[in-house]
Amino acid sequence: MIISDLVRDNVKKMKKYASAREEFKGEAKIFLDANENSFGSSSNEELNRYPEPIPIQLRKKLADYKKINDPEKIFLGNGSDEAIDLVMRAFCEPREDSIMLLPPTYGMYSVCANVNDLDIIQVNLNPDFSLNVKKIIQQAKDEKPKLIIICTPNNPSGNVYRNEDIEEILNNVPSLVLIDEAYIDFSSKTSWLERLDEFKNLIVIQTFSKAWGMAGIRLGMAFADKEIIDILNKIKYPYNINDVTTHIVLETLNDTSKKEDMVSKIIIERAYLMKEIAKIDILNEVLPSEANFFLARFNEAKKVYAFLKEQGIVVRDRSEQLHCEGCLRITVGRREENDMLLDALRQYSEEDQS
Ligand SMILES: *Cc1c(COP(=O)(O)O)cnc(C)c1O
Numbered sequence: 001m002i003i004s005d006l007v008r009d010n011v012k013k014m015k016k017y018a019s020a021r022e023e024f025k026g027e028a029k030i031f032l033d034a035n036e037n038s039f040g041s042s043s044n045e046e047l048n049r050y051p052e053p054i055p056i057q058l059r060k061k062l063a064d065y066k067k068i069n070d071p072e073k074i075f076l077g078n079g080s081d082e083a084i085d086l087v088m089r090a091f092c093e094p095r096e097d098s099i100m101l102l103p104p105t106y107g108m109y110s111v112c113a114n115v116n117d118l119d120i121i122q123v124n125l126n127p128d129f130s131l132n133v134k135k136i137i138q139q140a141k142d143e144k145p146k147l148i149i150i151c152t153p154n155n156p157s158g159n160v161y162r163n164e165d166i167e168e169i170l171n172n173v174p175s176l177v178l179i180d181e182a183y184i185d186f187s188s189k190t191s192w193l194e195r196l197d198e199f200k201n202l203i204v205i206q207t208f209s210k211a212w213g214m215a216g217i218r219l220g221m222a223f224a225d226k227e228i229i230d231i232l233n234k235i236k237y238p239y240n241i242n243d244v245t246t247h248i249v250l251e252t253l254n255d256t257s258k259k260e261d262m263v264s265k266i267i268i269e270r271a272y273l274m275k276e277i278a279k280i281d282i283l284n285e286v287l288p289s290e291a292n293f294f295l296a297r298f299n300e301a302k303k304v305y306a307f308l309k310e311q312g313i314v315v316r317d318r319s320e321q322l323h324c325e326g327c328l329r330i331t332v333g334r335r336e337e338n339d340m341l342l343d344a345l346r347q348y349s350e351e352d353q354s
Pocket of ligand 1: 082
């Protein structure tokens with residue numbers, strides 16, 4: 001696969017924005033080039049200077065942590081949503097190209113595709129939420145989508161896909177394949193990062209929003225062949241990662257034990273909540289999950305949703321989505337939160353029967 005053949009013409013031809021600091025080569029003492037405020041900052045932090053266009057130290061540290069052999073195979077974005085959007089903007093010609101989605105899946109993919117005015121080819125998951133590999137490959141060969149997005153563990157179903165299935169897709173489609181691993185830390189499966197160098201068309205994305213508990217700072221990552229990452233860096237906003245985010249994440253990476261502890265706790269809570277919730281008889285089914293959420297299928301999902309809402313407990317109603325009839329998506333919380341949810345559901349169940 002030749003990556004440059006997939007890039008949009010305008011992206012290939014354009015020059016990237018040259019920031020003031022990038023133009024100047026040498027050792028500067030006084031910075032009068034970027035119209036910043038030389039007196040300082042009205043915050044206590046020193047934030048008067050523009051951040052590095054690419055925070056090099058952070059990228060290097062992430063490469064070490066993730067065991068990526070070259071930091072230039074990493075793109076840093078304002079959340080992984082930025083990476084998803086930029087991949088579409090770099091490779092997909094509006095009103096001409098298509099992408100392939102595998103519903104039910106994360107809603108931002110179709111939002112980004114709509115913003116970029118791209119055709120969406122849908123190949124539904126099987127009713128057990130596995131990949132319809134034959135159909136995915138056939139449609140990809142017929143319709144040549146520029147991009148196929150595979151979310152594993154999948155949101156909202158929580159399941160992971162078989163490695164063999166994904167590998168077969170990677171090897172047999174004429175498209176880029178983006179694997180969204182937002183929830184990989186909660187899964188027993190290893191990341192596709194281990195196999196990044198085997199597939200020229202593979203893009204893996206991960207985020208600080210879930211396992212790291214840092215949704216508020218907006219940091220996402222894309223990992224791919226350097227050629228793909230260079231293109232994303234060429235078209236991104238010059239200062240997409242702010243200094244506050246960079247400093248906090250650098251500090252966090254000095255000691256990753258807190259994240260690991262939280263992930264272990266969430267996995268224990270997931271097992272507890274799924275086991276206890278399955279005992280409540282308004283429930284039809286609890287779907288297996290390798291994420292920090294799961295689907296629970298109710299007889300009357302909308303009524304349960306409304307009841308929980310009255311108690312101030314908010315879950316996600318996914319009952320309108322394909323194969324998710326009657327399903328609420330429940331995020332695993334802290335023990336006391338999970339117990340409050342369980343109490344509310346038990347109360348609903350008792351009132352339901354009387
Ligand atoms: C939450 C989530 C993300 C994270 O997006 P950010 O922009 O990094 O916060 C990405 N993909 C999926 C499937 C998600 O559920």
